[in-house]
Amino acid sequence: MTTSTTAHATARTIAELDAGETAQAFEVMRELRPHLTDVDEFVELVRGQRREGYRLVVSYDETGRLVSLAGFRHLNSLYAGSHLYIDDLSTLPSARGKGHAGALLRWVDEEARRLGCAGVHLDSGTARHDAHRLYLASGFVIPAFHFAKSL
Template sequence: MKIEELEAERTWLAFDPMRQLRPHLTSTGFVRLVNEIQRPEGYRLVASWDGEFGRVVAALGFRQVTSLAAGRHLAIDDLTTLLAARGRGHATRLLAWADREARRLGCEHIHLDADTHRHEAHCLALRAGYSISAFHLTRRV
C-alpha cells in the first residue's frame, strides 16, 4: 500500500474509486472538473495504491478552508474505496495522511462530509476519532 498526492497530470488515476462515489461523472468530466475548476479553488487529491490490484483503489479529495465558525480546517469532500479493496485499511490510512497534512498546515480541525446513507463511512469516521458535530443542510435552487 502506498499513499501519494496526485498532481494534475495524474488525476485520472483516481477515477475508478471516485466513480463509485460519484457515479454521475465520466472519466473526462472528472478530470476536467478537478483540474480546471476544483484545483484552482484549492482542491487536492490523494490516492492509495494497492500492490495486489496494481492500481489506485482509494482516493481522498480535500481543501483547506477558513471560516468564522471553524477557523482554519481541512474539508474532506470525497473519500472512497473500491468495493473489492474495502477492509484493507486504505481509507484509514488516507484519513491518517489527512490528519498529518492538517497539522502541517496549521489547521485546527478536519471536517468530513459523508452523505446520510453512507453508514460504512460514518462508522469508519467514528472509529477514526471523528464526532458528529453539526448537520450539513442543503437546498436545491
C-alpha cells in the first residue's frame, strides 16, 4: 500500500518496506532507539520481529529521503481484540513538524480498518510531550498506565 500525499507544502511518499529494504530505516530508527548502533544488528533484530508480524512503513520527503517511520504489529488480546500496536514511531529532527508522523498514523489507521481491527494502540515515554500532543490530536486517548519491571 503506497500512497503519495501533500501537506504543509511538503510532498511525501508513504511506502511499506520489505525485508530487503530494512537497512534504509536505520538512521531514522536510531532517533528513537539510540542504543541501536550497528545497522546489521538492527536488520537482524527486525528480521526476528518480522517473523512475529512486525511491519515497517516509512515516509519519504520531497527529495526521496526516508525521514519518518512506523513499526507495528497486528495483535489480538482479550482487552482490545484485534488491533494494530505501534512499537516504533520516529522522525528525523529536520523533518519534524512537517506532517510525516501524522501521515504515518493515518496510514496505520487505514491498514487497521482494512484488516478489520477494532483500534490502534501504542505506548509512549512519559517525557515525550511533543509526541503526546500528536497522538492526542490524532484521536488517541490515555486509557491506562503501562507498568514494567526489569529482571
